[in-house]
Amino acid sequence: MLARIGLRARWLAGLCGGLLLGQVPAHADGEYAILVAGTARGQMTVVNEGQTRRVNFSFVDRGRGPDVTSVVRTDANGLPLELSVKGVSYLKVPVDEQFRRQGELAVWTSSADRGSTPTPGFYMQHEMTSDVSTVLARALLSSKDRALPLLPSGRASIEKVLTRDIDTAAGKRKATLYLIEGVGFSPSPIWLDDSRELMFEGNVWLSGVRKGAEAAVPELLRAQDEALEKREIAQAQKLARRASGAVVFQNVSIYDANARQARRSQTVVVRGDRIEAVGANASVAIPAGAQVVDGRGKTLLPGLFDMHVHVSANSDGLMYLAAGITSVRDLANDMDSILARRKAFDSGKLPGPRIFLAGMVDGKGPLAGPTKLLVDTPEEARAVVEKLASNGYPQVKLYSSLKPELVPVIVEAAHAKGMRVSGHIPAGMNMEQAVRAGYDEVQHANFWMLNFMGPEINNKTNGMTRFLAVAEHGRELDLNSKPVADFIALLQQRHTSLDPTLTVIEDTVLGEPGHPPSSIAAMFNRLPPLIARASIASGTAKDADAREHQRESFVKLRQFFKKMYEANIPMVAGTDGMAGVALPRELEIYVEAGLTPSQALYLATLGAANVAGEGKRLGSIEAGKLADLVLVDGDPTVQIGDVRKATLVMKNGVQFRSEEMWQAAGVRPR
Known part of the structure; x- marks a missing residue:
């Protein structure tokens, strides 16, 4: 989950000061290797005592990386009642995060925010570790509908996908793949064992794996990628639009990259994967049966x-x-x-x-x-x-x-x-x-x-x-x-x-x-x-x-x-x-x-x-070039921020509606 939640190389964590819940047994219930690009660069240990869970988490990434212990106490349903995270973040900045449910009120402070709410839900700590997704998955699996509100905001759900027998140093173990929705731009995969403890979580960039199961990582990555791709292929058929004939952008301003200036009142004809014609409105004929896109008030950019x-x-x-x-x-x-x-x-x-x-x-x-x-x-x-x-x-x-x-x-x-x-x-x-x-x-x-x-x-x-x-x-x-x-x-x-x-x-x-x-x-x-x-x-x-x-x-x-x-x-x-x-x-x-x-x-x-x-193929709006085009509201040649206002995008002449694409990735409408 964390490799999907944060920006690249933005894992957030802290080092506990022992403020919560007294003593915890010295033995580890789970020991994990933290892999960066497939190489062990850190470790995580998880210790349970009743409803209390202590996690030590650290890795090294080019001189950066967190060094962390978090302690969380949950209720019988796995919802956090109390949490403390302290120490240093990925950029070695001190952090101190606290969460506590006081009666009906949940109260938290972190480096991102502070707040309170009477709403029940699963508190997602800001200073993350690989174990956060495990605790969330356990709570979701214990919930009535396998879904929970998240604090400070959001909602997550979980779905079981498949089970594999994998080879570990301790022999064959079952690993079950779940997908958690609502925590990132796409479903977040996590593999749990029969005790609902973590076996593997992450991607090729950054991941955590149970020690002794490292050899199974390629197999688990392949299986989770295949599961995600099946969903994504089905989604793709709804997002791509292929015209049966020509597509015409009429009355549009275009960005002329060769001249580095805008040209007003232009018409651009696309047929198949190529730009067929570009010119002033009066000079370009509109092919019969063409799909015509009204470009008034808009600017057409090269991809x-x-x-x-x-x-x-x-x-x-x-x-x-x-x-x-x-x-x-x-x-x-x-x-x-x-x-x-x-x-x-x-x-x-x-x-x-x-x-x-x-x-x-x-x-x-x-x-x-x-x-x-x-x-x-x-x-x-x-x-x-x-x-x-x-x-x-x-x-x-x-x-x-x-x-x-x-x-x-x-x-x-x-x-x-x-x-x-x-x-x-x-x-x-x-x-x-x-x-x-x-x-x-x-x-x-x-x-x-x-x-x-x-x-x-x-x-x-x-x-x-x-x-x-x-x-x-x-x-x-x-x-x-x-x-x-x-x-x-x-x-x-x-x-x-x-x-x-x-x-x-x-x-x-x-x-x-x-x-x-x-x-x-x-x-x-x-x-x-x-x-x-x-x-x-x-x-x-x-x-x-x-x-x-x-x-x-x-x-x-x-x-x-x-x-x-x-x-x-x-x-x-x-x-x-x-x-x-x-x-x-x-x-x-x-x-x-x-x-x-x-x-x-x-x-x-x-x-x-x-x-x-x-x-010679890309980068400008010229006849004969590939039809990679972006239609935006406004005029980025005057106000560069208008480049954020894409409405229609073409790649190789295939059309995509910008807002549909954002929403498919979990981004809210503009």
């Missing part, structure tokens, strides 16, 4: 690109299309899962964007990123490039714990196969060195500033330092200095592309307790209640003064972005954030930095298509 994503569920496909994002670039994922998902999206079996792939390669060690492609030697590095190339990957993404001496080895091997090389800057290097070693593109704008901070900082950028150093010292950088000018000249000379992801940096350094992150704020009230609440978490600033200090650094980073743009450095719009939701905020930041709305749109349309090598 948008998000060039920095991690597609973790089929429901992400719904959300990208709902937002008008018809193409994405996945920059790290489980190879088998993403290839299967891309095939399902491309065939129309499931609704989703076209996916361009980059395989993430990192070095071995405690701060390694969430990937199975870990290398320590030149031979291993070349073998990984060969594996990616043989599976059709056009790009290699290098990560933060890779040995610097392996960078030129991978660059040479990848370029020999016509592959691009991009990524983070490995600890021990700066960005200038990486570009000189052959990087074609760099992910994340924080590395621009880290380039000028010296080896004492750059030696530690495979952990939180890559955020903290920029937040603390970024404002000190002189953007008019000769070193900055020389750096920009190098990028021009090498034709290096940039993927700024300013939204994820803004969320991390400027997040405030009790407030939604900026990347989702405009959509916050439409999100499923638990998704919305779980997304609220403070950033790296310890107090208001530190946050203002970090705000100055972020303003300087925006100025750096504008300077890069004015130097004609190729840039693409990418988010590394919530599917479909974060891209408009990324474009808004570009406009706040000084770009016009039309310039910002270019980075998410033709500019992105060109960097992806697809500018």
